[in-house]
Amino acid sequence: MLTPRIVIVGGGLAGLYAAYLLEQRGVTDYVLLEARERFGGRIVSTPGGHDLGATWFWPALQTQLSQLIDELGLQRFEQYASGDMLIERSRQAAPERMASYFSAPPSMRLAGGMTALTDALQAHIPPEQRITNQYVRRVQRMDAHSEIEADDGQGKPVRHHASHVLLALPPRLAAAIAYTPALPVSLTDTWSGTPTWMAPHAKYVAVYAHAFWRSQGLSGHARSAGGPLAEIHDASGEHGSPALFGFLGVPAMNRQNVEQQVLLAHCRAQLVRLFGPEAGSPVAEYLKDWAADSSTATPADGHGRGEHAEAPAAQTDEGRWKGNITGIASEWSAQFPGYLAGAIDAARRGVDILFQTGKITS
């Protein structure tokens, strides 16, 4: 097998899955470069397995992702939604109780949190082929290969060579890399204009000793106009680790001026308003603001609403980059843009292209 070197930029779900597919097809001449100190990107769980990033998947619609989860031997369970939900129309009005609705098809979660998926993929990729603290800044096309320059986290440049580059980072971040020669402006403009799904959001998780809301006949699901949390759900594990989580309704631009301790106190106070005094004593609390994380969000995401965008072109037909670079992060999926299933779809397409175009031949 002839295996020219492939560089995968970004070690979120798309990058890890692309590396997993290459391994499965016997291709070992690749390297995965990740800017952060950890893999997973928009997937991160607390030590107790509560998700601070992606949580749900829908197997009936997302068959490729569902099959991968089975292939990796991971356990799934349905989002807890038994009991009533609460509606808080304002901070002054008492929350109203009404029957919870169940998502159809059901929203599923992974035992141990969504990091069970990225951990399982990592286990199939040799450690020397997945490198953290590699912030890719420049990509230059030479005669027969590309040179990828990454910052090693201590300001030292590291260079890698590749015949093909798979961009497994959101299009907006991919557009911020310096390309020589430049990519067509029409392409980088569309990439810059593609919002990164969920990048404007922040999640709060409160872990408790008991799921006290369940014994009150409540599902843990709430909608609130009073805030700061706009949408709340039960985040407990299938067999323990009771927890509630909520999406902050305060826009990213306003959150950045508020100290974390203040935001945490407001979130806790809201859970007390909704679920009673026991909510005021979590055993652990977490707040992850994705809009403040430059490995996910750009300043443009701070102004956005986090909508699903139409997938931009993943390749260019013009100039020296033609056939040498492909976008494979979730936003490049036409079927599930921005979703976990989109990362799987776009990565598989990107790897398939390498075989179809003879970049990798067997």
Ligand SMILES: Cc1cc2nc3c(=O)[nH]c(=O)nc-3n(C[C@H](O)[C@H](O)[C@H](O)COP(=O)(O)OP(=O)(O)OC[C@H]3O[C@@H](n4cnc5c(N)ncnc54)[C@H](O)[C@@H]3O)c2cc1C
């Ligand atoms: C709060 C939140 C909730 C979500 N909920 C759901 C959900 O319930 N269901 C669902 O389907 N989806 C959900 N999503 C979306 C889901 O997380 C993403 O679709 C998926 O994780 C995207 O994976 P990816 O690999 O394409 O991109 P990412 O996860 O963004 O990975 C990109 C990687 O590239 C790295 N990187 C960035 N810049 C560089 C650089 N210059 N050099 C090297 N590496 C770089 C990043 O550090 C990151 O690891 C949610 C996202 C968030 C933030």
